[in-house]
Amino acid sequence: MAERVFITGIGMITAIGDNVAGNLHHLRLQHSGLGYSQYIDTIYKDVLPVAEVKHASESLFPLAGIPVKEGYTRTTLLGLAAMREALQHAGITDVQSAPTGFINASTVGGMCDTEKLYFDIINPEKNGSFLQYIDTLDCADCTQRVADIVGFSEHIATISTACSSSANALMFGARMIKQGLLPRMVCGGTEALTRFTLNGFNSLKNVDKQFCRPFDQQRTGLNLGEGAAYLVLEGESFARANNSRILAELSGYCNTNEAFHPTSPSPDGDGAYEAMKMALAMSGHSLEEVSYINVHGTATLNNDVSEGKALERLFGENVPLFSSTKPFTGHTLAAAGAIEAIYSILAIQHGLIFPNLNFSERMEELNISPVTTLMEGYPVNHVISNSFGFGGNNASLVISKYEG
Amino acid sequence: MEELKKKLKEQIIEALNLQDTKPEDIDDNAALFGEGLGLDSIDSLELMVLLERQYHIKVEDPREGRKILQSVQSMAEFIQSKQPA
Amino acid sequence: MAAISPQSTFEGDIFSAPMVHTDSNLLSCIEPDYKPFIPGNSLRRMTRVLKIGLTTALKCIQDSGITTPGPIVTGTGKGSLQDTEKFIKEIAEYKETALNPTPFIQSTYNSVNGLIALQQKCTAYNNTFVHRGFSFENALLDSMMLLQEGASHTLTGAFEEITKEHFYIKSRIGFWKEQPTDSRALYTHFSPGTIAGEGATFFTLTGTPSSDSYAAITGFKMLYKPTAEKLSVALKDFTTAPDLIISGRNGDSTYEHYYETLDQCFQGIPQLPFKHLCGEYDTAGAFGLWLAGQMLKAQQIPQQWFPFSTEHLPANFNSILFYNHFYGEQHVMLKLERV
Known part of the structure; x- marks a missing residue:
């Protein structure tokens, strides 16, 4: 029997808070992190809403716990801030105290900084300290800088599967534990807003000029967001021997591919249906036991139809309470899976169902609607x-x- | 109008890199998407970019885009309707 | 297995294919005709590394004879550089308006995986690792875990491209040799930096050997930024006396000492370096593994690719130790055995 995998520490930074407590506070108050960018150099600054972390990169250094230095991208700094909290929360003062792996997720690496320097980097006549950012473009840079600062020397990896990256990082870490490769893994993702990504999604004509309405x-x-989140995963035997404080169990997971279209989901949500069904089967729990679904809910035309159909197909008449928390955080791409995993833990710990902000009219394709007001004192067992x-x-x- | 349609066909072939297609292969009224030329939703976004770059016409609503991009004929008519007489 | 590389590895007999060489410090892939693999309507939008990656994957599936698609796991350090560069430039050129989405979509690191799945109608597990010299190796680890978990087979591979622009960018931080170097004489030109390369390599992995299997992977270890001692201990613990060593040696004097550690640990065992064939890139390790697989199955060494090798090479070999590192950071060792 493979080890059960427990979550024993969480850390995060998003537009609604610099740590888990800050996030919970604003979730409870139903304060959205959406607004207009202070820091991206774009013509869409005042046009397209984003959920930006409310610090200039320079002021992220103290949160990241390092002195101001060239070569540290916003992606890395956000990652470090969340990592520090996750380790502290799990009571880990030295990651070398037990063999610990680090699985990170990133979609565009340090693009947030390199896009500002790119034309200098390719210009032989320009020289200067910006050259220190050359190697920050790839996705491994943020992983290795975080790893080197906090001291991970066992297994490290970076995953990039677009918006599902950090969910896949959590899965990969859990599987490594179950296979007995390492007893403890820290998994999650980090994402900084970039002009590159904003223009990318805008060229696909799926960015809302209003606050997104999943x-x-x-x-x-959708509206884009930024942030980072990490979860400490421990195998059951290690967690018990270590006397770790267990926050929740990662009881099931599944990754499937839809093989339908390069960017669009299938209209009937085949991939979403399969992923939810298989993950639940793995957890050993029934459809009726699911208390809440934190949906992907990006508010793009296609995603919400597809995901909604998948919910109706899987749960029939009895679709559980569900909401998208993207109107709080924006779509944080590589960080989204880990951020929302932490929100799921908060829902369980505090008996909360978070509202799907900005909802007013049910979609014509669906018979279901998301939760629109904060529900407190609600028993949440499986998310x-x-x-x-x-x-x-x-x-x-x-x-x-x-x-237990 | 004929001139515009011919030019439009050449521009479509270039923008979408339709290597084995010649302008005369594209019927004015043939569907660009699905059966006809076999284009997909990413092509439709690229054709909207073509309209914006070559004719300075911005199509905001994807639903409106679908109507305009039905055929070369519909695209040409739309371009003409937007140009000063 | 299948490989598109700077050598004639995609078609024909590698044991007679002449060695391709360059003195430009950049080895580019020999591109095949893609049309037999990819429908024209899909091909028209695809940039180079997407075509190279997808075609290699499809050829690998053909080579394996497996018809039911399974999990797809890949590694790439840089993804589609052409598309990334193009989108950055178009954002500037068109001042953030009227942008084609294609370069953005294709710059996404998992776009090749998505295309393979789409073309194969494959709905199984799908993952992409993007971690420099651990990109392919994590894909390999993921695949081996999938086999342990019960998958009957996986499609596992890597793809990388080098563009002129990215070659220049990396030259600014000393990745390449400053003097034009004949790739055939790479190992005698000790100076900082190496030569650039690119390629795509795919493998079908199964948990059970067959008569068609190329090799068995019987040992696998990754080490992140090890000290010399840690590397030495790990190498000695890893295996004893392989018949042959395939090493990632690349003439870069800055990181040569790691290969010297390898020499010390395995004195007297013949070594074949492979970077003069494919150049250095994040996922060059996949090419090295492919080469080892070819040699183990054929029990033959493509002698024409190793004209400098004066050492006595064994006529038969049952085990190969593969060791590679990427700029001293990500170190990989693999043990391969004849099936």
């Missing part, structure tokens, strides 16, 4: 968290209340 008939697209990405990459996680 599962609403009038929705026209499904969905992350679906480009290339048809679908990942679902099942997070369960720890009951």
Whole structure:
């Protein structure tokens, strides 16, 4: 029997908070992190809403716990801030105290900084300290800088499967534990807003000029966000021997590919259906036991139809309470899976169902609507968290209340 | 109008890199998407970019885009309707 | 297995194919005709590394004879550089308006995986690792775990391209030799930096050997930024007396000492370096593994590719130790055995 995998530490930074407590505070108050960018150099600054972390990169250094230095991208700094909290929360003062792996996720690496320097970098006449950013463009840079600062020397990896990246990082880490390769893994993702990505999604004509409206008939697209989140995963035997404080169990997961279209999900949500069904089967829990679904819910025309159909197909008449928390955080791409996994844990710990902000009109294609007001004192035992990405990459996680 | 349609066909072939297609292969009224030329939703975004770059016409609503991009004929008519007489 | 590389590895007999060489410090892939593999309507939008990656994957599936698609796991350090560069430039040129989405979509690191899945109608597990010299190796680890978990087979590979622009960018931080170097004489030109390369390599992995199998992977270890001692201990613990060593040696004097550690640990065992064939890139290790697989199955060494090798090479070999590192950071050792 493979080891059960427990979550023993969480850390995050998003537009609604610099740490887990800050995030919970604003979730409870129903304060959205959406607004207009202070820091991206784009003509869409005042046109397209984003959920930006409320610090200039320079002021992220203290949160990251390092002195101001060239070569540290916003992606790395956000990652470090979340990593520090996750380790502290798990009571890990030295990651070398037990063999610990690090699985990170990133979609565009340090593009947030390199895009500002790119034309200098390719210009032989320009020289200067910007050259220190050359190697920050790739996705491994942020992983290795975080690893080197906090001291990971065992297994490290970076995953990039677009919007499902950090859900896949969590899955990969959990599988390594179950195979007995390492007893403890830190998994998640980091994402900084970039002009590159904003223009990318805008060229696909799926960015909303208003604050995004997941599962609403009038929705026209997503809003991007930034942030980072990491979860400490421990195998059961290690967690018990270590006397770790167990927050929740990662009881199921599944990754499937839709093989439908390079960027769009299938209209009936085949991939989403399969991912949720298989993840739940792995957890050993029934459809009726699912208390809440933190949906991918990007508010693009296609995602919400596809995901909604998948929910109706899987759960029939009894679709559980569900909401998208993207109107709080924006779509944080590589970080989204880990951020929403932490929200799922918060839902379990505090008996909360978070509202799907900005919803007013049910979609004509669906018979279901998301939760629109904060529900407190609601028993939450099993949560499904969905992350679906480009290339048809679908990942679902099942997070369960720890009951011994 | 004929001139515009001919030019449009050449531009479509270039923009979408339709290597084995010649302008005369494209019927004015043939469907660009699905059966006809076999284009997909990414091509439709690229054709909207073509309209913006070559004719300075911006199509905001993807639903409206679908109507305009039905055929070379519909595209040409739309371009003409937007140009000062 | 299948490989598109700077050598004639995609078609024909590698044991007679002449060696391709360059003195430009950049080895580019020999591109095949893609049309037999990819429908014209799909091909028209695809940039180079997408075509190279997808075609190699499809050829690998053909080579394996497996018809039911399984999990697809890949590694790439840089993904589609052409598309990334193009999108950055178009953002500037068109001042963030009227942008084609294609370069953005294709710059996404998992776009090749998505295309393989789409073309194969494959709905199984799909993952992409993007971690420099650990990109392919993590894909390999993931695949081996999938086999352990019960998958009957996986499609596992890597793809990388080098563009002129990226070659220049990396030259600014000393990745390449400053003097034009004949690739055939790479190992005698000790100076900082090496030569650039690119390629795509795919493998079908199964948990059970067959008469068609190329090799068995019987040992696998990754080490991140090890000290010389740690590397030495790990190498000695890893295996004893392989018949042959395939090493990632690349003439870069800055990181040569790691290969010297390898020499010390395995004195007297013949070594074949492979970077003069494919150049250095994040996922060059996949090419080295492919070469080892070819040799183990054929029990033959493509002698024409190793004209400088004066050492006595064994006529038969049952085990190969593969060791490679990427700029001293990601170190990989693999043990391969004849099936």
